Amino acid sequence: MQAEIDIDAPETFEQVRKHDPMKSSVSMDAYRPDALTSPLCNSPTRRPYYHATRSQTTHSLSKSAENFSTGNAQKQQFRGHSLSQRPSLAGSRVSGGLSPLLVAARNGDVMMLDSLLRTSGTDILRRDPLHGQTALHFGVLNNHIEIVRALIRPDIVCSILDIADKQRNTALHYAAAQSHVLTQMLVEAGAMVNVVNASNQTPLGVHISAIPQDDPSLSEILLLYGADPNAFFAKSRVLHIALNRQMIQIASRLVHHGARMDLKDEGKRRAFDKLDEASLPTILENIKYPPVWIPSKARKSCMQCSKHFGIIGSHRHHCRFCGRLVCSSCSKHEISSKLFLFQHNKPRGLMISEKVPPLPTSKSKQRVCNVCFTVLQRRKPRAQ
Incomplete structure (x- = not known):
């Protein structure tokens, strides 16, 4: 559950970098939420947030809507959001909006920060007036x-x-956009891993959009701490962002943790549509959840060879392992369902209205597509 934040006019990073001097005098009290919702922070001794309200005019509401950035723009902004691009806060005075605690945090002055934290009356929730950011x-x-x-x-x-x-x-x-160490520290402290920002992005999505190379290690940290592998990224999904960027190793870990390959992106394309013959087996090897079958009426042709259904020898068949809709020629094999090695009894992220075929019994042989047959054949020594 995400804490509700009272925000007047969310801004893109590019707008913030212009450092509008008018915004430097705005009080940040109105941006504080009523209560914390982190599941690990339910101690009765916690320090509650306080909340000051401020009226919003029709103008400010319309401006708020206009300033929400799209997913692609936010992706580029996270990539380019280096400290050199942020407005310099050096020499800012407390009267200008930066409290001593914020100055200490910005400068990396641990001794000063520790002293302030021990001082009665220090407001640890004070924000900088430009970005609305805390010392953390x-x-x-x-x-x-x-x-x-x-x-x-x-x-x-x-x-x-x-x-x-x-x-x-x-x-x-x-x-998540920049540091394994800091990410590990925050998730171990109980940070909410599925909270979304103004562009409908979770920390996992931000990481996948910002990382320069196909390294799944930080994604794995977030996933192990409960990040949703089927989370939205703007109007798409995090799996699609990984595949769009050709990050097959990250996509494999998402699938391992339950990312559904039947879900469409904003362009109505499924993950299967973005995989070539070389990368598809790598993804399929990581399936640990039962699939959601592609609807029979959703495809007029085989998802493997593109042959139109209805022609002699091209009847529709669902692969029992990956859920793809394939023709007879592309699903010639049956294999023991023991080799499926599903670790769960239903797909992750299943909606109430969706129906899933029953799990195959361990003694039965199941029809699979030719690609999955090759992948599953490699598991025989392990299964035995």
């Missing part, structure tokens, strides 16, 4: 590991961990 955001964005460590100590972590900035990005969104 500053620590992550500047890659100050010790600052982050100091801010996630048990007595204060639940107050600050999941606060979002003006774009609804939590500290984990930024950590």
Whole structure:
């Protein structure tokens, strides 16, 4: 469950970088949520958020809608959101909106930050007026590991961990875009892994869109801590973002954790439509959840050879392992369902209205597509 944030006018990173001086004097009190919703932060000793309301005019509401960036624009913004591109905060005064705690976090001054945290009256929830970011955001964005460590100590972590900035990005969104170490620290502290920002992106989606190479290690950290492999990324899904970027290893881990290959992206394409003969077996080897079959009426031709159904010898068949709709020629084999090695009894992310075929019995042989047959044949020594 995501904490609701009261936001006047979310801005893109590009707009924020222009450093509108008028925004530097705006109080950030109105951006604070009523309560924390992190499942690991339910201690009665937590420091509650406070919430100040502020009226929104019709103008501000329309401006808010106009300023929401698209998924693709946000993707590029996360890639280019380096500290050198952010407006310099050096020399900012407390009266200008930066509290001493924010200055210490920005500068990596651990001794000063620790002293302020021990000082009565220090407001750890104070935001910078430009981006609406907390000291934890500053620590992550500047890659100050010790600052982050100091801010996630048990007595204060639940107050600050999941606060979002003006774009609804939590500290984990930024950590996932740049740092394994900081990501690990935040998820171990209980950060919400499925919270979405203003562009409908989870930290997992932000990471996949920002990472420069096909390295699944950080994705695996997020997935092990409960990140949804079927999460949306704007109007698409995180699996499609990985496949669009040719990141087969990351896509394989998503499938391993239950990403559904039958789901469509914003262009009505399924994951199967984006895989070639070389990459398809790599993905199929990682299936651990039963498939959702492609609807029989959804395809007029075989998903393997593209032969139109209805021609002699080209009847429709569902592969019992991957769920693809293939013709007779592309599904000649039957194989023991023991080799499926499903670790779960139903697909992940199944909607109430969706029906799934019953799981095959362990003694039965099941019809599979030729590609899955080759993949499953390799498992025989392990299964025996």
